[in-house]
Amino acid sequence: MVAFTGDGSTMQLGDFLTAVQHRLAIKIVVVRNDTLGLIKWEQMVFLVNMAPFDFVKFAEACAARGMRIEDPGTCADRTREALSWDGPVIIECVVDPHEPPQPAKVKKHQLTALMSALRAGTPNRNRIALQMVKDVLDESSFEAAPGPGAGPDRRGGFRRGRQAPQPHEGETPRVTAARGTRRRLPLTRSVIWVSATAGTSAVILLNTCESVYRAICPTSPDRPGSGDRGDTVESATVERRPPGRWAVLGLLVRRFRVEAFAFVMATGIVSKALDMGGTRMVSAALLVVAGAGFVTLALAYGWWLLRRRTWSAEGGFAVLTIAAASNVLASRILAAGHIGVAVVLLMFGAAVWAVLTYSVPLRLIVSGERHQADGSWFVWVVGTQSVAVATATLTRLFPSAALAVPASVCWAIGLVQYLLIAAIVLARLLARPLRAEELRPHYWIFMGAAAISVLAGAQLLNLPPGVGVVPREFIAGVSLMLWAFCSWLIPLLVALGVWRHVRRRVPLRWEWGLWSMVFPIGMYGVATRELGHSTGMSWIAALGDGEVWPAAAVWLIVFSAMIRASFRLLSDNRAPRMP
Incomplete structure (x- = not known):
């Protein structure tokens, strides 16, 4: 017993x-x-x-x-x-005490009460939230119960089904695992679960930032101030208090820049590089960070648009980082096996790209103003090639001409866009003197746009023969040339950075554009490894494997600088309160 x-x-x-x-x-x-x-x-x-x-x-x-x-x-x-x-x-x-005993079906009021309890100060709330996210990701791809007839029903539950008839003696059994033997959650339920857990992670992250801020910047009296008319205020002290979580969010929204979505792009591609290198736990953690960051930035951008009540081409092509972030995240989630959520992100990213790829250049053309080409223009290429990468990744799981043709077309469009923009930007850099202050980190996208074009080409080479519209020999040749150009650009970009910060002594300060430097470094490593395996050149694949840790180190440095800058921003904007 x-x-x-x-x-x-x-x-x-x-x-x-x-x-x-x-x-x-x-x-x-x-x-x-x-x-x-x-x-x-x-x-x-x-x-x-x-x-x-x-x-x-x-x-x-x-x-x-x-x-x-x-x-x-x-x-x-x-x-x-x-x-x-x-x-x-x-x-x-x-066993793990933070493992949640989740019921078969979670209701809305239960999820709301759980989030309220976490915000109320539950011990180990961060570990609990991360464990919930991990469980949801694992649930969407756990092994199905025995029985070929089992599968998800219409209500999102699980039916046992009948046993399939056994093959007769000498008969070859049918292989039914073409799409994998893992059970997939229905699309709607996957979206709800991941959105809820990503939202929970964002709330926990915001609460953590608030707690650390309160520990670093405790309330302290300030020096006496002066009145509006120069009158001296006797023995008046102003107490500085840390802002609440909603004040923190409001402050971050007011300082929001659309380039912040490059954080999701950089985190997603570094997560993919670490996953390909075998560091699965760190890769999964970065994937959760990228997902929570995408949800948080999407909400912040929506609030920012509501406050402005208008849209303009002020950000130029940088606004296409929204589409690129969604597609890069979709590609990484597809590699993790969560197809439902990845398809939703791909559809969203493709729709945003389809709108912005025409509206942004049209707005720039008809605005009647002069626009200087810079590194941010390459985001147009990154957005186009991100659609190709995500679609090609999905085509590898579900081979179909309906998916392979759009992936090939987007790769070809992105290739032409890159050649045109590269000519314009190089003409500006060589024909017109460039100040050191203008040489911002987004010029690294020059290399990143070529690297993601290489990755898209490598993904197309991995598709079954006959499903694409571009000849495989042409894709392989162009991808190798672009990779060589990427490798040539890296020393030049490093030399320009040394000239800017060492020779011209421009201070190296935190800015959202630094993520535009992290993304190309991580993308170069992933693209190099994929190209080496696609073309059978092992030495190229070995170079990609060795580039994983430099990309992770640069990501960690920039992430630390972002956290430090965020706390400094909050410290400089503490609300005064009279005692």
Whole structure:
């Protein structure tokens, strides 16, 4: 007899002494997390918990056998050892206390109450939120239950289905795993789940920033001020208090720039580089950061548009970073196997690109103003090639001419756009003197646009023959030439940066444009590796593998600078309060 129970429900242990006395072969598996799980998650705002209890020592005190399993890799051996023991055994299985016991169907009011409890100050709320996001991502691609007839029903549940007829002797069984053997959540449910968890992560991130800010910048009296007419205010002190979370959000929205979506692009491509390099845990963490950042920036941009009540071409082609961020994130999520969410992001990114790829240049043409070409113009190419990359990635999972043709067409369009913009930007740089202040980090997109064109070409080379419209030999040749040009551009861009900051002594300060430098570095590594594998050139693939860690290091440096600049911005905008 084997009994499975939790540590909270294993309170009446007197019967275990009877089992020891009569040497009954009863095996008790205790799932230990030192938490009253269901009570904690149902009444989280009351902070219910329990004291730790060592079930192994209890079993040994009863002259029985006690075992502890902390590593899942030893579970099978320890279980066999316990079952072979002649007498009662307690098996203590240590699990994560932050694992949420989610019901089969989560209702709206339950999710709202959970978010309210997390905001109220639940201990370890950040770990809980990250674990929830991880569970949702894992749930959307866990192994299906036995039985070929099983599958999701119309309500998002899971039906068992009938067993498929077994093949007769000598008959070859049918292979039904063309689209993978993993169960996929319905599209609507996937979107709701990931949106909810990404929103939760954004709220937790905002609360964390507020808590750290309060710890770094505590309330302190300021020096006496002066009146409007020069009158001296005697013994008047002004107390500075940190702003609340909504004041923080309002401040960030007022300082919002559309180039901030480059943060999602850079984080998504570095996550993909780390995943290809085998660092799966760090890659998954960056994927969560990219998803939460995309949701937060999308909400901030919507609020920013509502405050302005108008749209203009002031940002120029930089506004296309919205489409590029959505498509880069979709490509990374497709690699993780979450097709439903990736398709929604791809559809959104393609729709935004289809609107902006015409409206932005049209607005610039008819505005009657002169516009100087700079590195931000290459975002037009990045947006176009991001559609090609995401669509080609989806085509590898579902081979179809309906997907391969748009991917090939977007690659060809992006290639022509790159050649035209490169000629315009180079003509401006060579024919007109350039000040050091004008040489901003977005000139790195010159290289990044070529790198994403290489990645799109490599993805097209990996498609089955006959589904595209561009000859494979042409794609391979152009991709190799673009990769060579990318490699040539990197030393030139580094030299220009040294000239700007060392020779001309322009201070290196934080700006959103720094993410426009991180994205090309990460994209160059991913594109190099993919091109090497597509063309069979192992030495090129090896170069891409070696470029992963420099890209991750640059991402970490820029991310640290962004956090520091955010706290400094909040510190400079603390609201005064009279005592």
